[in-house]
Amino acid sequence: MTPALLSWSGGKDAAWALHRLRQRGELDVVGLVTTVTEGVERVSMQGIRVDVLEQQARATGLPVLQARIPHACDNATYEAAFAAALRTAQDRWPGLRDIAFGDLFLADIRAWRDASCARIGWRTHYPLFGSDTASLAREMIAGGLRASLCCIDTTRLDARFAGSDFDDVLLAGLPPGIDPCGEHGEFHTCAWAGPMFAAPLDLQRGETVLRDDRFAYVDFALRGASTTTTH
Known part of the structure; x- marks a missing residue:
């Protein structure tokens, strides 16, 4: 290869x-x-x-x-x-x-x-390029990928979604016009489990901070680490 x-x-x-x-x-x-x-x-x-x-x-x-x-x-x-x-x-x-x-x-x-x-x-x-994002999102979740929304562009998506798990509940709750994979920049994720990992990461959720009057960042840290920090 x-x-x-x-x-x-x-x-x-x-x-x-x-x-x-x-x-x-x-x-x-x-x-x-x-x-x-x-x-x-x-x-x-x-x-x-x-x-x-x-x-x-x-x-x-x-x-x-x-x-x-x-x-x-x-x-x-x-x-x-x-x-x-x-x-x-x-x-x-x-x-x-x-x-x-x-x-x-x-x-x-x-x-x-x-x-x-x-x-x-x-x-x-580009192994994923051209994928239908709704189908791909369901494939990721069904395939065992686990991730959480760590950054929200609040001009596109409500900040209440910050920290949500990327799962079927999220997909069902996204407003019309929001890409299921966030490919228009609506959200970004932190992956913590799945078939690409030997074992899941043990993360804890910390504070949510708004930056540039636009981006809501959730501080995910390793279990036991301090979550008081800047983004």
């Missing part, structure tokens, strides 16, 4: 992409790469703590590489940080040049990823 990295957000789509890739057997995922915001030490956009990220990686049996970016980050800075992480990966796995993403249907995001990766000699793969 061709060795590859997987872009890992810590959410359901990345987790299910890993499961799908392992089922297909076409790519051998050797590691994960995650964008982390410096200072707050959390996965960018998802807001997942780095220690939770590391626990997720251990549960997958894969190492995780961090592309570290500043809190205020433009595209050029992001691309440079991501490229540096990919160079680190190639130092560790010589000849590595394939990377997979969990994107579902946003063609503009895919085109941007394709172009930025091609410029530095990497090939892109």
